[in-house]
Amino acid sequence: MSREIKLIQSIIEKLPIREDTVVGAGDDCAVIDTPGDMQLLFKTDAIVEGIHFTGDHPPEKVGYKALARALSDVAAMGGSPNSAVITIGLPRDYDEAWVMGFYQGLNQLAQTFGVAVVGGETVCSPDRIFCSVALTGNVSRGKAVRRSTARVRDAVFVTGELGGSIDGKHLDFVPRIKEAAWLVKHFDVHAMIDLSDGLAGDIQHICRSSGVGAELWGAYLPVSRAAKLRARKGDTAKPAVAAAMTDGEDFELLFCVDPAEAVSLKDKWRQVFPDTPISCIGKIIEQPEVLFKDQNGIRPLRWHGYDHFQ
Numbered sequence: 001m002s003r004e005i006k007l008i009q010s011i012i013e014k015l016p017i018r019e020d021t022v023v024g025a026g027d028d029c030a031v032i033d034t035p036g037d038m039q040l041l042f043k044t045d046a047i048v049e050g051i052h053f054t055g056d057h058p059p060e061k062v063g064y065k066a067l068a069r070a071l072s073d074v075a076a077m078g079g080s081p082n083s084a085v086i087t088i089g090l091p092r093d094y095d096e097a098w099v100m101g102f103y104q105g106l107n108q109l110a111q112t113f114g115v116a117v118v119g120g121e122t123v124c125s126p127d128r129i130f131c132s133v134a135l136t137g138n139v140s141r142g143k144a145v146r147r148s149t150a151r152v153r154d155a156v157f158v159t160g161e162l163g164g165s166i167d168g169k170h171l172d173f174v175p176r177i178k179e180a181a182w183l184v185k186h187f188d189v190h191a192m193i194d195l196s197d198g199l200a201g202d203i204q205h206i207c208r209s210s211g212v213g214a215e216l217w218g219a220y221l222p223v224s225r226a227a228k229l230r231a232r233k234g235d236t237a238k239p240a241v242a243a244a245m246t247d248g249e250d251f252e253l254l255f256c257v258d259p260a261e262a263v264s265l266k267d268k269w270r271q272v273f274p275d276t277p278i279s280c281i282g283k284i285i286e287q288p289e290v291l292f293k294d295q296n297g298i299r300p301l302r303w304h305g306y307d308h309f310q
Helices: 003-012 059-078 095-113 177-187 198-209 225-231 240-246 259-272
Strands: 021-023 031-032 038-048 080-090 116-124 130-140 157-158 188-192 213-217 251-259 278-287 290-294 299-301
Touching: 038 059, 059 080, 059 095, 059 130, 059 177, 059 188, 080 095, 080 177, 157 259, 177 188, 177 251, 177 278, 188 198, 198 213, 198 240, 198 251, 198 290, 225 240, 251 259, 259 278
Parallel strands: 080 116, 213 290
Antiparallel strands: 021 031, 031 038, 038 130, 080 130, 157 251, 157 278, 188 251, 213 278, 290 299
C-alpha cells in the first residue's frame, strides 16, 4: 500500500459525518441526502504547478484541466454536474493575461457541461500556482455508482485508450459525463472509477473498497498510440503495456458489469459512441489481489499507480 493511500486512510478514519452523509470520504465524490428524487454529489480536486502542469502549458488548457478533473469524478459516480467554486493561488507578481487565459479555458468547459461557476477565493501563493475546484452535482436517489460494490465474476471494462497522456491528453481530455450517463441508464453498473492515478492503482481502489480481487488481461489492454510511440524513444522509455498500466491522467472510466451483459454492452456502445473504443480487460475474482495475465502466464500485478509522495 502506497504512502498516499495510508495517509488518506488514516485521515478518513477520524472524519466526522452527519445523518445525511450517504457516501463520505473514500469514493470519487461524496453523496449527500436531500429531499426529493435527487441526491447531491460533492467533489473537490486540485492542480499544482510542477505536478499537474508547467509554465510552458497554455493557461487556457490549465484552466480546462482544473475543471475537467472534477467533472471526471462526477462522471464516475454516474451523475451530472451542477455548480463550481474555484480557489486559485497566484504569485504576487502574477501575469494578468495568464489568469484571464486560465479562466477562459475553465469557463468554456463549464459552459459545455452546463456548470455554473458561482464563486471562489483568490490567494497569494509564494511558491507556485495552484487551483482547487469544488464541484457539486446531482444523481438520482440511490443510483450513485460506487467503488465498493464490484461483484465476483464481474467483467471489467475501460473506455478509450490508456497511456501516454503526458503527450497532451492530460490537458484536453473530454470528461466522460455523457458516456457514464448512458451506461447507468442502460446497464446495471456494479462499480466505477475514473482513471486518474493509472489503471494499476485505480483497479486497486475498486478491489480494496469492494473486498475482492481482479485478473487483468494484458492482451486486451487498449494501449494508446502515444504510449506506443514513447516506448520506441530509447532506453528511458516505458514499455507500452507498462505505460498503459501506470501513466495516469487518462481520465477514462473503469467499471464492472455482470458478464452476461458484456456482449450486449459492447454492441450497443459501438452504435452510440462509435468514435470511443470500449474494451473488456479482465474480471473480478474472489481472491483479494490483482493478477496480470499475458503470454508468460498469470502472476501478481507488479506495477503501481501514481503516488504523490513517492
